[in-house]
Amino acid sequence: MPNSDSAFHPSTQDELAQFVATNAASERRPLISIGGGTSAPKCSAENGIEVCLDQLNRVIDFPARDMTITVEAGVRIADLTQILKAENQRLPIDIPQANQATLGGVIASNWSGPRRYGCGTMRDYVIGISAIDATGRQFKAGGRVVKNVAGYDLCKLLVGSHGTLAIITQVTLKLRPCLETSSLVWMAFDSLKQIDAAIARVLNGATRPIAIEVLNPIATRAVRPLAAAASLPILCVGFEGATKETQWQAETLINECCPFEPRSVETLSGSDADPLWAALTDFPIKNSSRTFKVNRLPSQTIELMQRATDLGISAKGHAGNGIIWGHYPSGSSSTFLLEGTSEPRLWEELGSSGDWMRRVKQQLDPQNLLKPGCLPIG
Amino acid sequence: MTLAPPKSPAESAAATKLINRLREIVGEDGLLYRTEELLVYECDGYTVEKKVPDVVVFPTSTDQVVAIVKLCNELDVPFIPRGAGTSLAGGTLPIGGGVMITLTRMKQIIEVNLRDRYAVCEPGLVNLHLTNHLKETGYHYAPDPSSQGACTIGGNVATNSGGPHTLKYGVTVNHVLGVEAVMPDGSIAQFGGPCEDSHGYDLTGLFVGSEGTFGICTKVWVRLTRNPESYRTLLGVFETVAAATQAISAIIGAGIVPAALEMMDQGIIGALEAAFHFGFPLDAGAVLLIEVDGLEVAVEDEAVRIEDLCLQHGAREVRRARSAKERLLLWKCRKQAFGAIGRLSPSYCTQDGVVPRTKLPEILEFITDCGKRHGLRIVNVFHAGDGNIHPILLFDERDAEQVQRVLLASDEILTKCLDLGGSVTGEHGIGVEKISFMNKLFAPADLAVMKQLRDVFNPDNRCSPGKMLPTAGGCGTESHPHKSHPGRRAAL
Ligand SMILES: Cc1cc2nc3c(=O)[nH]c(=O)nc-3n(C[C@H](O)[C@H](O)[C@H](O)COP(=O)(O)OP(=O)(O)OC[C@H]3O[C@@H](n4cnc5c(N)ncnc54)[C@H](O)[C@@H]3O)c2cc1C
Ligand SMILES: Cc1cc2nc3c(=O)[nH]c(=O)nc-3n(C[C@H](O)[C@H](O)[C@H](O)COP(=O)(O)OP(=O)(O)OC[C@H]3O[C@@H](n4cnc5c(N)ncnc54)[C@H](O)[C@@H]3O)c2cc1C
Numbered sequence: 001m002p003n004s005d006s007a008f009h010p011s012t013q014d015e016l017a018q019f020v021a022t023n024a025a026s027e028r029r030p031l032i033s034i035g036g037g038t039s040a041p042k043c044s045a046e047n048g049i050e051v052c053l054d055q056l057n058r059v060i061d062f063p064a065r066d067m068t069i070t071v072e073a074g075v076r077i078a079d080l081t082q083i084l085k086a087e088n089q090r091l092p093i094d095i096p097q098a099n100q101a102t103l104g105g106v107i108a109s110n111w112s113g114p115r116r117y118g119c120g121t122m123r124d125y126v127i128g129i130s131a132i133d134a135t136g137r138q139f140k141a142g143g144r145v146v147k148n149v150a151g152y153d154l155c156k157l158l159v160g161s162h163g164t165l166a167i168i169t170q171v172t173l174k175l176r177p178c179l180e181t182s183s184l185v186w187m188a189f190d191s192l193k194q195i196d197a198a199i200a201r202v203l204n205g206a207t208r209p210i211a212i213e214v215l216n217p218i219a220t221r222a223v224r225p226l227a228a229a230a231s232l233p234i235l236c237v238g239f240e241g242a243t244k245e246t247q248w249q250a251e252t253l254i255n256e257c258c259p260f261e262p263r264s265v266e267t268l269s270g271s272d273a274d275p276l277w278a279a280l281t282d283f284p285i286k287n288s289s290r291t292f293k294v295n296r297l298p299s300q301t302i303e304l305m306q307r308a309t310d311l312g313i314s315a316k317g318h319a320g321n322g323i324i325w326g327h328y329p330s331g332s333s334s335t336f337l338l339e340g341t342s343e344p345r346l347w348e349e350l351g352s353s354g355d356w357m358r359r360v361k362q363q364l365d366p367q368n369l370l371k372p373g374c375l376p377i378g
Numbered sequence: 379m380t381l382a383p384p385k386s387p388a389e390s391a392a393a394t395k396l397i398n399r400l401r402e403i404v405g406e407d408g409l410l411y412r413t414e415e416l417l418v419y420e421c422d423g424y425t426v427e428k429k430v431p432d433v434v435v436f437p438t439s440t441d442q443v444v445a446i447v448k449l450c451n452e453l454d455v456p457f458i459p460r461g462a463g464t465s466l467a468g469g470t471l472p473i474g475g476g477v478m479i480t481l482t483r484m485k486q487i488i489e490v491n492l493r494d495r496y497a498v499c500e501p502g503l504v505n506l507h508l509t510n511h512l513k514e515t516g517y518h519y520a521p522d523p524s525s526q527g528a529c530t531i532g533g534n535v536a537t538n539s540g541g542p543h544t545l546k547y548g549v550t551v552n553h554v555l556g557v558e559a560v561m562p563d564g565s566i567a568q569f570g571g572p573c574e575d576s577h578g579y580d581l582t583g584l585f586v587g588s589e590g591t592f593g594i595c596t597k598v599w600v601r602l603t604r605n606p607e608s609y610r611t612l613l614g615v616f617e618t619v620a621a622a623t624q625a626i627s628a629i630i631g632a633g634i635v636p637a638a639l640e641m642m643d644q645g646i647i648g649a650l651e652a653a654f655h656f657g658f659p660l661d662a663g664a665v666l667l668i669e670v671d672g673l674e675v676a677v678e679d680e681a682v683r684i685e686d687l688c689l690q691h692g693a694r695e696v697r698r699a700r701s702a703k704e705r706l707l708l709w710k711c712r713k714q715a716f717g718a719i720g721r722l723s724p725s726y727c728t729q730d731g732v733v734p735r736t737k738l739p740e741i742l743e744f745i746t747d748c749g750k751r752h753g754l755r756i757v758n759v760f761h762a763g764d765g766n767i768h769p770i771l772l773f774d775e776r777d778a779e780q781v782q783r784v785l786l787a788s789d790e791i792l793t794k795c796l797d798l799g800g801s802v803t804g805e806h807g808i809g810v811e812k813i814s815f816m817n818k819l820f821a822p823a824d825l826a827v828m829k830q831l832r833d834v835f836n837p838d839n840r841c842s843p844g845k846m847l848p849t850a851g852g853c854g855t856e857s858h859p860h861k862s863h864p865g866r867r868a869a870l
Contacts (some may be wrong), residue, residue, distance in 0.1 A: 065631050066734040066765075087631055108812070110575070121575075123583055124552050139823045144731040147549065147764040147804040149536060149538045149587050150812075150819050152828045156551070156583025165579075200493065200715065204516065204758030246677040295573045297494045321574050322494070343577075350578045353569045356561075356834070357578045363834045364827070377577050 002101040007034075007050040013072070013130070013138065013169045016051065020167070021136025023049070023369070030372050033163035035074060035105025038285075045372050051167055053104050059083060060170065061144070068127065068144055070172040073104030089175040094281040104168045109378050110160030113281040116239060117320035118210025119176070127157045128172030133165075139370035144172045162376040164258045165364050182240040183250050183269040184211075184276050186224075187262040188232040192216065192309065195235045196302040197262040199319055201235065205256045207249040208318070208366070211238030213280055216305050218314035219326075222286055223279045232263055233309075235319075236280065238273075243321070283316050287327040292341040293378065298322040304340075311337050343377050350375070393432055396453055396781035400435055400477070403445045408483075410434040419460070419478055423525075424468040424811050425725060425775060426785070431458070431472035436483045440558065440566060440596040443479065447594065450840060451479055458842045459594045461502065461533030464525045466728050467809025469537065469589055473844035479594060482533050487511055488597070495602045496555055498573050501595045502534025508600070517602040520547040523805070524713040532595045538587030540805035542638040542712065544659040545763040546671075547603060550803065553834040558597035559585065562841035584831070589807050592835040606637070606671035611699035611708055614666040614688040615659050619643055619758075621692035622664040623738040626762050628687045629668070630735060634680055636763060640667040643742075645722070645757030646715055646770070653718040654711045662694065666762065667712055669705075674703035716770070722757070723772035727784050730806040731795035731810050735765040738857040744794050745769045752787045753779075766804035767795070793818070808846050816848045 010016035015116050023029055028044035034052045043165040047252025053074035060070040064087040071080065077098040084090050101111075112121045128142035131154075135327075141154030158168055189195050195214055202209065215223055215234040224230065237253055239246040250267045257265075268276055284291055286335075296304055301317040301324060308315035308326050315326035328337060346348050357376070385393060397411050410416060416430040428789040432455070437443045445838070450457040456476035463470055471477050487508065491497070492515055499508060505526040508519045522541035523529055529539070540549040547553075557569030570582035585592050616622040622641055629636065642650070643664050651658045655720060658665065666688070670680045685696045699705035711718075719726050731739045742758065749756040760768040769791060773780045792802040792815060802808075802815045816825060829847055832839070 060493045063625060063734060063736065065736045067630065082456055100452045120552065122550070123580060124548060133827065137823050139825075139827045140821070141824060141828070143799075143801050143819070145734055145765055145800045145804070147540055147544070147732050147761070148801040149549075149805055149807055150801050150803050151589050151808070151816065151824070152831055153538070153551065153583055154827065154831075156580045156586075160580055160584070177635065179633075203493070206607065206673075208607075211828070241385075241672075242676055242679065244679075249673070293575075295575045297491075297573055299493045323575060351576075352567050352582055353576075354578065356569075356581060357565055359834045360579060360581075360831065363830050375577075376579055 006048070007052055009055050011055045013056060013132070016056070016167065016169065017132050017136045017138050018099050018134055019136070020134065024367065028301040028367060028369060031167070031369055032371055033104070033108065033167050035102030035108070036076065036097065038101045038105065039109060039378070053102060053167070053169070056169060058157045062087075064089065067175045068146065068172055069175060070128065070144060070170065072170050073102065073107070073168045075103050077101045077103060077106060084175060085178065088178045090178050091125060091173055092176050093122060093125070094277070096282045096285045096314035103354055107159050107168060107171060108161060108163050109186060111301050113316060114211035114277070116318060117212055118208070118240070123156055123159045125173050126159055126171055127174050129155045129158055129168060129171035131158060131166035131168045132366040134367060140167070142172065146174050160376060162371065162374065162378065164361060164371045164374055164376045166370070180242045181246055181270050182238060182273055182277070183246045183267055184273045185237045185250050185253055186227065186266045186268065187235045187257060189235060189260065189262050190232065192233045192302050193232055194260045197302045198235055198257045201256050201260070202253060203320070205253065206259045207239065207253050207256075209237045209253070210240050211236075211280075212318065212320040213238070214305060214317045214319045216299065216309040216315050218266045218309070218312065219283065219316040222314060223283055223316070224276065227266070238277070245261070278314070284325045287314070289330040290328045292326050292328070292338075294324050294341050296324065308338055313338055344375060347375065392453070392823065396455060396477070397433055398800050399449050399453070400433060400446065403442055403449065404435050404437055408436045408438070419463070420491045420594070422463040422465040422468065422470045424466050424727070424809065426727065426781065427468050427810060428473055429471055429473065429475070431478035432475045434478045434480055436480050438483045440560060443560045443594055444564055444566060446477065446479055447560050447562065451564060454840070456840050456843050459532070459536070459590045459833055461530030461536075462504070462528045464529045464533065465537065465809060466730065466806040467803070467811040469807050469809040469845065471810050473810070474812045481530065481594070484596065490515075491572070492517060492602065494572060494833070496599055497602055498572075498597060498599050499531055500597060501530060501535070503531045505529050505531060505534060512602065516605050518605055519600055520553050520603040521550045524716065526713070531598050531600070535586050535595050535598055537587065537805065539809040540761065540764070540766070542640050542761060545639055545761065546635050546637040551583055553601040554582060554586050554598060555596050555601055556582050556599035557585050559593040559595050561593040562836040562838070567593070567707050570599065587807075589809065589846050591832055593841060593847050608674040608677045609669055609671045609705060610677050612668045612681060612684060613697040613708065614668060614693045615662045615695050615697070616664045616666070616693055618663040619742050620739050622666050623742065623762070624837065625666060625688045625691040625693060626738065627736055629684055630763065632683065632687060634670070634683060636668050636684070637671040638667065638669040639761075639763030640712055641665070641760055641762035642667065642712070642715065643758040645755070646718070646759040649718040649721050649757070650711045650715060652721055653714070654707070656707060656711055667708060677869050712759070719757070719770060719772070723755070723774065725775040727773065727788060728806070729769050729771070729772045729788050729791055730803045731767050731792050731800060732804040733765045733767065733798045734798035735763070737798040737800070738765060739799060741767060741794060745791055748787050748790050752783045754783055754787055756787070761804070764804065765800065810844060813846070813848050
């Protein structure tokens with residue numbers, strides 16, 4: 001039973017299922033899934049109950065030699081990372097506030113960071129999922145093996161569903177081995193335009209980056225305030241692998257970028273690179289003012305970042321993916337300075353697929369109990 | 379060979395009307411309806427069950443697909459999409475007859491955008507044609523099913539195909555950015571597109587692998603992958619299958635993710651050698667085909683580590699492909715392994731179970747025993763790195779008693795995969811073949827949610843009926859395979 005009127009911390013999946021079933025049959029209060037609670041609630045339903053998964057944090061099975069793990073969704077990312085590291089394995093998704101954030105929250109919000117260019121996103125790692133629907137029904141999809149096409153892929157449906165379709169209770173992940181080392185090449189340029197040209201070269205160059213990050217000068221100051229040339233736009237490229245391999249790539253990349261006249265070049269490797277990886281990962285959350293995320297074609301990243309820069313907006317792009325994060329300056333009054341950064345608020349704004357999404361939601365949650373009024377959007 | 383049962387006058391009139399209306403949409407040369415023409419379409423790569431559609435149409439545009447689907451709704455006839463018909467699970471079996479919509483004339487590459495790493499193509503495009511088209515660009519389309527010379531991108535999307543190189547690069551869904559589909563109600567939908575992280579639910583991911591039950595894919599946005607700078611392709615020769623599986627565990631356990639890690643047992647090696655004269659060791663118990671790819675600075679070290687691990691785990695020798703030509707020949711042997719089976723037997727049935735990698739020794743031993751018990755010859759060639767087995771059961775389809783033993787042995791093998799914590803299909807799909815396993819794999823609640831989703835997209839179940847999800851109640855419905863499929867009825 002709820003330990004307070006507005007928050008419920010189940011200690012088992014069955015207990016949660018029962019609670020949800022009782023709610024659906026009686027009071028029908030809105031249910032808001034909460035993992036670590038690191039993302040500011042976007043919508044608060046009147047009379048809602050927070051379903052907190054922090055106690056559902058058991059490791060169900062870790063057959064390390066199969067490189068998969070099955071855990072409950074409330075496991076903290078930092079704990080998961082430790083468990084995996086003991087077997088020299090990892091989930092290569094960059095997550096801020098790992099001490100607090102939970103696996104379920106990361107999956108529900110489809111969070112990702114710089115490594116997504118080389119390592120992909122959550123949808124590439126979730127191979128099995130268990131969840132509870134709005135009526136308390138427990139269901140699962142996928143399985144515990146790395147390759148499996150039996151049944152509809154509800155894993156994909158729940159990744160990025162933001163708690164609007166079901167409460168994720170248990171997950172099986174496909175894992176990757178830890179690599180020997182990583183490095184980041186940090187290059188300052190006079191203009192974003194030069195960075196655009198450099199990127200075009202890098203994309204067809206000899207190296208195989210796992211991260212291609214671009215920062216405008218305002219973002220640079222937030223990410224690395226003490227770096228030289230902190231007032232210039234930055235191209236920051238990451239590599240992972242054997243030491244010999246990352247060294248060779250860093251050197252090769254720098255040579256390839258030379259013709260575009262970087263003002264300064266710095267390579268951080270191994271543990272020296274870790275703080276910068278963390279700063280790049282944390283950028284989206286490193287500001288209390290309004291944050292936005294937009295998706296474009298990769299080749300359109302720089303143009304959007306230039307417009308942000310002209311407007312004094314801090315912006316950082318995963319330039320290989322076309323994902324741009326930004327923060328409006330605090331106190332800015334106009335609703336959306338930068339065209340195209342406002343989030344859809346209605347299903348109709350989600351293009352031709354919005355109507356199908358609405359129907360999926362209606363079908364799986366006809367009473368509209370799971371985060372009512374929220375679109376599955378971060 | 380199965381002939382359609384004779385039609386009643388009313389049925390004939392309805393069929394004539396259907397054909398006349400379809401002719402208005404696709405023209406006479408976009409249409410097949412004579413009994414002898416339809417026979418080609420009575421089955422796909424899964425030959426155990428057969429059924430002819432009433433008519434096969436070959437649309438050339440999305441608009442034509444829309445018109446066909448709307449017509450099927452109007453006349454209340456089932457319809458089913460088909461690509462190249464290489465499904466090994468009976469995915470294209472037209473349960474209840476109706477209209478087979480074959481997409482092989484929609485095979486354009488609409489756009490290639492290297493800067494943004496994607497291509498847009500029509501569903502009937504042959505997988506290999508995309509990669510061939512990209513030859514000089516330094517990019518390729520990563521999912522490489524062994525059937526890639528024939529199978530279509532649309533079929534790959536529908537079945538979420540894998541291939542040898544999916545160990546490192548992932549399966550089809552990891553490379554599909556978006557799909558356009560004609561939905562079962564005849565509307566056109568686009569899920570995803572060229573940009574990543576489109577807002578809302580990942581309906582692209584849900585559509586991929588839905589085996590034609592959510593609609594007809596008419597356009598696909600696929601991710602392109604850079605070609606690796608270098609390869610090392612190794613052939614580890616082992617006395618026994620058990621030793622080879624130990625080596626697999628050791629390689630993966632050492633933190634190496636090869637691009638591909640395939641196993642071939644003695645039975646298949648013999649057939650391959652007879653077909654390709656590569657110089658495979660005929661007395662070996664098993665060979666591992668292992669490829670690492672990446673940067674030249676890294677691959678050599680990895681290859682050496684793999685060689686050491688193989689030798690430590692009882693490899694008799696580890697050979698290397700010495701040239702690009704030799705590498706291609708090795709891969710040709712692997713990818714045409716099924717083709718070589720014709721030398722061993724008139725018919726074969728390939729299973730597609732998956733086990734956790736560490737359970738490979740157990741399942742392979744079980745398969746050997748199972749073959750002995752049923753008096754069947756079974757050979758193995760499979761994606762060992764993923765734990766995705768492909769036991770190939772050899773038989774003669776003219777011998778009904780043998781067919782029955784094949785079905786029994788297949789059932790036992792797949793059940794064992796489940797007992798070992800695995801799945802009944804890693805890449806070929808449920809189709810009709812494995813539909814009876816869905817109840818073993820999933821609880822009623824799981825299937826109920828899946829059915830709810832099908833009801834969203836395909837509420838009348840007119841699009842690919844009888845696929846993927848078992849029918850509630852089991853028997854009594856027309857779409858039940860035992861009733862509607864003379865092939866299986868004869869076999870059982
Ligand atoms: C200051 C700050 C702001 C952020 N803003 C956003 C943002 O606006 N949008 C965004 O997507 N991410 C945002 N994030 C990132 C988000 O916190 C990360 O994805 C984080 O890793 C999620 O983990 P969590 O456990 O804290 O999730 P929570 O913050 O608890 O939840 C994140 C989302 O997932 C849902 N959810 C959580 N657990 C489950 C579950 N088990 N089953 C189903 N649904 C579940 C929640 O309802 C919510 O929609 C922000 C992070 C910070 C620190
Ligand atoms: C020799 C051989 C080797 C094989 N090797 C592999 C392998 O390595 N990996 C692997 O994954 N598979 C393999 N297969 C299986 C098969 O090739 C794949 O399943 C392939 O994706 C099927 O493509 P197709 O174009 O032949 O589709 P079809 O067989 O025509 O259809 C397959 C399914 O997809 C549906 N479908 C087809 N087109 C569409 C569309 N446009 N929209 C919606 N649904 C559609 C059909 O209804 C059916 O359910 C192999 C098959 C053979 C014969």
